[in-house]
Structure formats: structure tokens, C-alpha cells
Amino acid sequence: MLHLPPKIKSREDYYNYQEKALEEYGQSKPYIAVCGDTGCSIWGSKNIYDSLALHLQKKGLEQEVGLKYTGCLGLCENGPLAIVCPQEIFYQKVEPGDIEEIVDKTVLRGEIIDRLIYEDPVNRKKYTYARDLPFYQKQLRTLLKANWNLEPTSIDNYIAFGGYSALIKALTAMTPEAVVEEIKSSRLRGRGGAGFHTWIKWDECQQKSGRKFIICNADEGDPGAFMDRSLLEGNPHAVLEGLIIGGYATGAEEGIVYIRAEYPTAVEKIKLAINRAEELGLIGENILGSGFNFFVYLNIGAGAFVCGETSALVASVDGRVGEPAQKPPHLVKHGYLGRPTVVNNVESLANVPVIIREGAEKYCQIGTEKSSGTKIFSLVGKVNNTGLVEVPLGITLREIIYDIGGGIKEGKQFKAVQTGGPSGGCIPASLLDLPTDFEDLSAAGSMMGSGGMIVMDEDTCMVDIARYYLQFLTEESCGCCFTCREGVSRLLEIVEDISCGHGSLQQLELIKELGEVVKDSTLCGLGQTAPNPVLSTLTHFEEEYRAHIEQKRCPAGVCRELVVYNIDEQVCNGCGLCLKNCPAEAIRGKKNEPHYILQDKCDKCGICITLCRVQALTKS
Amino acid sequence: MVNLIMNGQEISVEEGTTVLEAARFYGMEIPTLCYDEGLSPYGACRLCLVEIGPPERARLFSACTYPAREGIIVRTNTRRVIKARKVIIELYLATCPSSKTIQDLASWYDVTEVRFPVKNEECILCGLCVRVCEEQMQAKAIGFIDRGTNRYIGTPFDRQSEECRLCGACMYICPVCQARCQGPQEEEVLCNACLNLSPPCLEKHDQALCYLDPCAACELDPASLKKPEVDS
Numbered sequence: 001m002l003h004l005p006p007k008i009k010s011r012e013d014y015y016n017y018q019e020k021a022l023e024e025y026g027q028s029k030p031y032i033a034v035c036g037d038t039g040c041s042i043w044g045s046k047n048i049y050d051s052l053a054l055h056l057q058k059k060g061l062e063q064e065v066g067l068k069y070t071g072c073l074g075l076c077e078n079g080p081l082a083i084v085c086p087q088e089i090f091y092q093k094v095e096p097g098d099i100e101e102i103v104d105k106t107v108l109r110g111e112i113i114d115r116l117i118y119e120d121p122v123n124r125k126k127y128t129y130a131r132d133l134p135f136y137q138k139q140l141r142t143l144l145k146a147n148w149n150l151e152p153t154s155i156d157n158y159i160a161f162g163g164y165s166a167l168i169k170a171l172t173a174m175t176p177e178a179v180v181e182e183i184k185s186s187r188l189r190g191r192g193g194a195g196f197h198t199w200i201k202w203d204e205c206q207q208k209s210g211r212k213f214i215i216c217n218a219d220e221g222d223p224g225a226f227m228d229r230s231l232l233e234g235n236p237h238a239v240l241e242g243l244i245i246g247g248y249a250t251g252a253e254e255g256i257v258y259i260r261a262e263y264p265t266a267v268e269k270i271k272l273a274i275n276r277a278e279e280l281g282l283i284g285e286n287i288l289g290s291g292f293n294f295f296v297y298l299n300i301g302a303g304a305f306v307c308g309e310t311s312a313l314v315a316s317v318d319g320r321v322g323e324p325a326q327k328p329p330h331l332v333k334h335g336y337l338g339r340p341t342v343v344n345n346v347e348s349l350a351n352v353p354v355i356i357r358e359g360a361e362k363y364c365q366i367g368t369e370k371s372s373g374t375k376i377f378s379l380v381g382k383v384n385n386t387g388l389v390e391v392p393l394g395i396t397l398r399e400i401i402y403d404i405g406g407g408i409k410e411g412k413q414f415k416a417v418q419t420g421g422p423s424g425g426c427i428p429a430s431l432l433d434l435p436t437d438f439e440d441l442s443a444a445g446s447m448m449g450s451g452g453m454i455v456m457d458e459d460t461c462m463v464d465i466a467r468y469y470l471q472f473l474t475e476e477s478c479g480c481c482f483t484c485r486e487g488v489s490r491l492l493e494i495v496e497d498i499s500c501g502h503g504s505l506q507q508l509e510l511i512k513e514l515g516e517v518v519k520d521s522t523l524c525g526l527g528q529t530a531p532n533p534v535l536s537t538l539t540h541f542e543e544e545y546r547a548h549i550e551q552k553r554c555p556a557g558v559c560r561e562l563v564v565y566n567i568d569e570q571v572c573n574g575c576g577l578c579l580k581n582c583p584a585e586a587i588r589g590k591k592n593e594p595h596y597i598l599q600d601k602c603d604k605c606g607i608c609i610t611l612c613r614v615q616a617l618t619k620s
Numbered sequence: 621m622v623n624l625i626m627n628g629q630e631i632s633v634e635e636g637t638t639v640l641e642a643a644r645f646y647g648m649e650i651p652t653l654c655y656d657e658g659l660s661p662y663g664a665c666r667l668c669l670v671e672i673g674p675p676e677r678a679r680l681f682s683a684c685t686y687p688a689r690e691g692i693i694v695r696t697n698t699r700r701v702i703k704a705r706k707v708i709i710e711l712y713l714a715t716c717p718s719s720k721t722i723q724d725l726a727s728w729y730d731v732t733e734v735r736f737p738v739k740n741e742e743c744i745l746c747g748l749c750v751r752v753c754e755e756q757m758q759a760k761a762i763g764f765i766d767r768g769t770n771r772y773i774g775t776p777f778d779r780q781s782e783e784c785r786l787c788g789a790c791m792y793i794c795p796v797c798q799a800r801c802q803g804p805q806e807e808e809v810l811c812n813a814c815l816n817l818s819p820p821c822l823e824k825h826d827q828a829l830c831y832l833d834p835c836a837a838c839e840l841d842p843a844s845l846k847k848p849e850v851d852s
Contacts, residue, residue, distance in 0.1 A: 304767070306767075326686070329687075475767075475768055477769075478768070479745065479764075479766075479768045479771035480664050483711070486715060489769050490736055493737070513707065517707040520700065521680050523663060523682070
């Protein structure tokens with residue numbers, strides 16, 4: 001910790017503080033960034049970090065070589081990641097046994113350790129430096145690049161590289177109206193899924209008087225989405241800075257961070273960030289002598305996807321059951337405790353300091369006319385390079401999946417990409433050249449959503465995908481309004497029937513009719529978008545539904561009721577491996593004689609196929 | 621006073637009135653299940669949906685919870701509204717076919733088929749019992765428990781209630797626990813007996829008995845209804 005006056009009370013104080021922080025955290029000395037995000041830490045990156053620290057100490061190098069336990073570095077597929085800076089030598093799948101070489105060879109002598117270098121799975125080329133990796137080429141890591149030289153727990157590190165300068169600028173050189181105007185010029189749209197223009201909410205709130213609130217929605221509930229989690233774990237101060245600036249612009253003196261309980265690491269990090277900011281006087285009374293007070297409270301969720309819906313969120317903050325309320329009245333008129341309330345997504349808030357610092361005009365140069373700036377996507381599923389990507393809006397889906405994602409795993413065929421989580425839809429191969437922006441994705445029957453992007457290949461059954469999301473939504477629906485509760489569960493019932501081979505063609509029409517009514521008649525966004533996965537898969541993959549109904553066949557070989565496992569008598573050598581391991585005891589056969597499966601006992605778990613060494617097992 | 625346009629007519633109501641109250645005041649019919657005049661509105665049954673907003677951008681809202689505001693355009697019987705109503709009633713029939721109220725709604729709104737498997741539940745989670753217990757009887761003995769399809773009405777922790785005074789208001793106000801008529805097709809999901817203009821009561825009686833409230837003509841013995849004396 002630096003030994004300076006504990007509070008930053010003016011512009012000058014800030015810049016003095018920044019100078020000193022730069023001395024400590026400046027880029028002149030080499031350092032190793034070890035990714036500490038949840039994804040890599042599960043692979044044991046903390047152990048790698050600790051071992052590196054110990055080794056540096058042993059060698060007496062703690063002063064000359066920096067070590068940072070950072071937020072997400074991007075290529076989650078190949079973690080644990082360690083990047084040696086300033087050259088940005090990209091090491092992946094690092095193991096504890098590698099750390100000595102990393103220090104002795106790479107850091108001290110600039111030698112590259114070949115086995116740790118990224119190799120492209122398609123063209124087999126090796127890439128040493130991060131900037132050369134195809135994964136990073138088409139990205140524009142405006143928000144996430146900061147992670148590479150940031151210790152998320154250190155406010156000094158954040159300030160050293162310009163953190164909180166946007167807050168200083170806003171409070172000392174801009175009026176609240178000017179801040180709103182800047183956000184308006186930037187055309188920033190909500191990153192939580194709805195894509196609503198942020199400035200409109202802020203403007204309306206600013207014009208109201210009395211007690212007001214601004215809430216950061218960190219209840220990221222979409223399965224497969226972890227953008228907000230990584231922002232909060234990797235750079236919590238950026239989100240906090242956005243929240244404080246938002247408070248200044250809207251006139252809300254109380255900020256609330258509502259974060260889901262399932263993100264314990266992120267909860268720790270944001271708590272720490274709030275404390276540190278308070279210590280320095282960047283949160284509290286009369287910040288920088290501007291007369292503006294701002295206090296931040298943390299509120300933790302309790303396991304409900306529906307609490308990501310803003311009015312349910314407010315009910316939850318209030319200690320009531322998380323059930324959405326009808327709008328109108330909108331939250332900005334009647335929100336938390338009946339007061340004007342603005343709710344913003346984590347990523348939207350993280351964009352705010354960027355806009356204020358660099359100006360709206362520069363921000364608008366990225367993205368498209370209607371969708372400016374960058375968006376973080378969690379690219380997961382059957383791609384080679386899964387991880388967290390940040391791209392300028394307007395880039396095509398093909399570029400994300402093939403150029404950045406490295407194409408489909410194991411050379412299989414692309415089938416669909418699911419965007420927008422349970423509220424979104426599936427986009428088929430014919431629409432791969434669609435630009436990724438709010439309008440085009442909605443027009444295709446999906447939506448941008450909060451950023452989850454799940455890639456599917458030929459082994460994915462679209463009926464099963466529809467079933468999965470409907471299952472998720474029936475469990476997460478608050479259950480108040482009839483159309484959502486009954487309607488979504490009836491849709492699930494129909495899709496399950498189809499998946500088991502008991503469907504009829506009339507049911508396809510029924511899905512469309514019921515889906516449209518549920519979308520039209522439900523009170524909140526959950527129900528209004530719940531039919532999207534099934535409707536979009538039905539639109540783009542009707543043949544697959546028909547195969548399930550008319551031929552009682554699952555083309556992808558997924559739907560258990562319709563899949564039949566067979567042992568080829570000609571190939572089977574009677575080794576008995578499948579028989580011994582079948583959990584349903586469905587395989588019979590004498591040693592060294594061809595085995596066979598008792599179909600009525602078979603559970604379709606697929607263990608036998610994975611064990612068979614002669615590939616005698618097939619599924620049809 | 622607030623001025624708005626309902627079904628093409630300019631109407632005027634007091635501030636704080638809901639669209640449903642305004643419609644009922646002016647005699648425009650909107651069906652409801654979870655609404656009671658003496659209790660706070662809940663908006664859960666979705667039957668009172670009406671189209672609100674300028675026609676190009678109108679959306680469906682529950683009339684019982686939507687506050688009447690200056691200048692809004694409300695339409696209670698558009699194609700979109702009636703489409704939604706019919707599918708919703710169909711869903712209700714599939715959930716709770718033993719309810720007279722729901723069968724009557726089906727007949728009244730021309731719902732002639734049920735394409736979903738029947739569930740035979742007895743509660744539609746409209747919340748009227750919860751609200752009457754809390755707001756009218758001031759006991760708050762029952763409430764909603766759990767979420768989604770697991771939701772049900774019960775006492776806290778499913779324990780015997782000390783607040784419940786056995787007043788029976790919850791049973792009284794329940795819109796679906798009124799058994800349906802023992803009329804034709806009584807075993808079918810859909811009764812539809814009084815659907816058309818020649819209801820089956822005319823097979824047994826001299827006149828249609830829709831003025832009876834509730835109508836139970838299917839069960840009445842024709843002899844028990846005396847013909848009125850005619851003065852010559």
C-alpha cells in the first residue's frame with residue numbers, strides 16, 4: 001500500500017496518487033500475468049501463481065519481476081494461462097512443473113518454451129505472441145485487455161493505468177447533464193439483453209427529485225454466460241467507477257450492487273473494491289469536494305433466474321419474493337421503495353468510464369450505426385477456442401465462430417449457434433454472415449441477449465435444445481401469471497412428447513399458436529421470451545422435428561427414447577468390456593462370442609460406445 | 621379526471637381508476653378470474669388482457685392492474701385479444717375442467733376444443749384466497765409457496781395455522797371450486813352445453829334459463845318450475 005494521505009480530495013490529489021501508483025505498477029519491469037478467473041482457477045492456476053511467487057522469492061527476484069493474479073485473459077479453453085509481459089509471450093495449459101522454466105528461461109533469458117505455445121488445431125501453426133494468435137486478431141478487447149496488467153484486488157494498480165480518471169473528469173469538469181449528453185452521443189445500449197438506450201433511463205431519472213437509486217444488475221443467470229462474472233472478478237473497479245458516474249449523472253446518491261449468490265469470488269472482489277474506493281474517498285460524502293455524495297451497498301441474490309428481471313430484482317432487494325411487477329409504472333418512476341430507480345447491467349456500467357475518458361465520438365467509431373461499441377461474448381460449445389471474446393458490434397457470426405473460435409471441434413459440421421440464452425433463439429448455418437448487432441439478431445428470431453453464444457454441431461439435437469431451455473424456464477418461472485406457468489410447461493410437455501416419438505404434426509402448429517400467445521400475454525420478460533428457443537428451432541429446423549414425429553427418429557442421435565444402440569455381430573470380439581460396465585446390465589453374451597443388447601433394459605447412456613475398442617457399437 | 625379512449629369512445633374516469641374498473645363502469649365487458657372488486661388486483665389470471673397503445677405499437681396488458689392514464693387508447697376486443705383469450709381459456713380447461721366458472725367462460729367465448737392433455741388440478745393459483753384472507757379477514761394465514769409449476773397455496777411451513785379462524789372466506793371466494801353442471805357431456809373436458817343459441821335447457825323446459833344465476837337448468841326437474849299464471 002502506498003504511503004499517501006488516505007483520501008483523494010481533489011483533481012491534484014488524484015494525479016499525484018496516480019504518479020506514485022505508476023512507479024509501483026508501471027510497465028517498465030517484466031511481469032507474469034497468471035489468469036485467476038474461476039475458469040482457470042479450477043484448473044489449478046492459484047497453485048501456479050503461488051509456486052511462481054515462491055520461486056521468484058527463492059531466486060531473489062521479487063523486486064525485478066512482477067507477478068499478477070489477474071482476471072480472465074480470454075482463451076479459457078486452454079487454461080491455465082500465463083502471459084509473460086511485456087513481450088506478451090502466451091503460455092497455455094501451464095502446469096506446476098513448468099514454472100521454473102518459465103522464470104529461468106523465458107523471463108530471464110527470453111527463451112520460448114515450445115511445449116507451452118499455442119498451436120492452432122486446424123492449420124497446426126504455432127503462435128508465440130498473444131497479438132498473433134488468431135483468437136485475438138479480430139477481437140477488440142477494450143474492456144477485457146485491462147485484465148492483462150491488472151491485479152483486480154488492487155485499486156492502486158487500477159489508478160496507475162488511468163482508473164477513476166473518468167470519475168475525476170465527470171465530477172470536476174462536467175455537469176450531470178453533460179455526462180448524460182456524452183452517454184447519449186455514444187449511443188450506448190444496455191448490455192444486459194434488452195439493448196435499451198442507457199441515456200434515456202439516466203435522463204429521466206435525473207429529472208426527478210428526491211431520493212433516487214442506481215442498481216448494478218449482476219444477477220447474470222443465462223446458462224453458459226459468464227461475461228459479467230469475469231468483469232467483476234477481473235476488473236471490479238471499472239464497474240464501480242461506472243456505477244458512481246451513473247449516480248452522479250442521475251442524481252442517485254445510493255448505489256446498490258445486486259449480485260447472484262452463485263458468484264462467491266465475484267462477491268469477494270466487488271466487496272473489496274467497494275472498501276478500497278471508500279478508503280480513498282472515491283465513495284462517500286462530498287466526493288472530490290464536488291458536493292456529490294454516493295454510497296454503495298451490496299445485495300446478494302438467493303438463487304432465482306427471474307431476479308435478473310429488473311422489477312423482480314427490486315422486490316428481492318426489498319426483501320420480498322422476487323416476482324416481477326407490471327410496467328407501467330416503470331422503475332424510473334416507481335422503483336425501489338417507490339423511488340425513481342435506474343437498473344444497469346455490469347457490462348453497460350463498465351463501458352461508461354471508457355466513454356467518459358475517451359469521448360463519445362471515439363467510442364462511436366467502433367460498432368455500427370445502431371449498435372455502437374464492443375460486446376463481450378462467452379463463446380462456448382463445440383468450438384475449438386472457447387472463452388471470453390470481446391468484439392466490435394457488427395462483426396459477423398462467421399468471423400466469431402471460425403476466425404476467433406477456430407471453427408468446430410474435431411472438424412465436425414456447424415449446425416447452429418444459440419444466442420441470448422433462454423430468451424434467445426438458434427441461428428442456422430444459412431445465417432452465419434449475419435452481423436452481430438441488436439437489430440439483425442432480433443430479426444433472425446433470436447436476440448443479442450447478455451452475450452452467451454453457444455455453438456452446436458451435427459451431434460446436437462435441436463428438439464433436445466428446445467427441451468432443455470423450456471425445462472430451465474419452467475423451473476425458473478416465478479409462477480405468478482398463468483400463461484407463463486402453464487403455457488411454458490405445456491410447451492415443454494409437447495416438446496418432450498416429440499422427443500420421445502409420441503408427437504403429432506398438429507402439435508407443431510400448436511407450438512406456434514401457444515408460443516405466440518405466451519409471448520403476447522405474459523407479464524414479464526421471462527415469459528415473453530420463453531417461447532423463443534422452441535419457436536426459432538421450429539422455424540429453422542422443422543425437418544428435424546418432423547423426423548422425430550413422422551419417422552420416430554432423432555437425426556443427431558441424442559433423444560434417448562429414439563436412439564437404439566446396437567452391437568455389430570461381425571465386429572464384436574466378445575471381450576465383455578461393455579457387459580461388465582453397463583450400469584443397466586442390459587448387455588448379454590458369452591466370452592469371445594458376439595454380445596447383444598437387451599433393448600428394453602438399455603438406458604441409452606452411451607458408456608458402452610466409449611469403451612468398445614473395436615468400434616462394434618453403433619447408435620441409430 | 622382522466623380522459624382516455626376505449627373501443628373508440630372517449631371516456632372519463634377519476635384518477636387512480638384501473639382500465640378494468642373504467643370498462644366495467646362504462647358497461648364494456650372484460651372477463652376476469654382473479655379479480656374481485658373488494659380486493660387489490662393481482663393480474664395473474666391473464667384473462668382481462670386488453671390491447672393498450674396506438675395500434676401500430678400496442679401491447680397486451682392486464683386491465684385490472686393497468687392505471688387509466690390521460691390519452692391512452694384501449695381496445696378490449698381486438699382479434700389479438702380474442703385470440704389470446706381463447707387460448708388462455710383452453711389452457712384453463714385443460715388444467716381445471718371441473719370448474720363451472722371455467723366451463724361457462726369456454727361457452728361464452730366460443731372455445732370449442734381442448735388440445736392439451738387434461739391435468740385435473742383444483743387450483744389455478746389466482747390468489748383470491750390469499751388476498752381475501754389478508755385484506756378482508758386480516759388473518760394472513762395462507763400464502764404462495766415455492767416457484768413455477770411447484771407453486772401452491774398453503775400455510776407457512778405447511779404447519780397447522782394459528783391465525784386461521786376457519787371463517788371459510790377462502791372457500792367462498794374461490795372461482796373454480798364451484799362444481800360444474802351435471803349436464804350433457806359431463807365427463808368430457810369441454811361441456812359447451814350453453815354455447816350456442818339453442819341451449820339444451822330448451823329440451824326440458826319451456827324457456828331458456830340463462831337468467832338463473834348460476835344457471836343449473838341441466839339439473840332442474842321441469843315439473844319443479846311452475847308455469848306463471850296468465851291473466852286473460
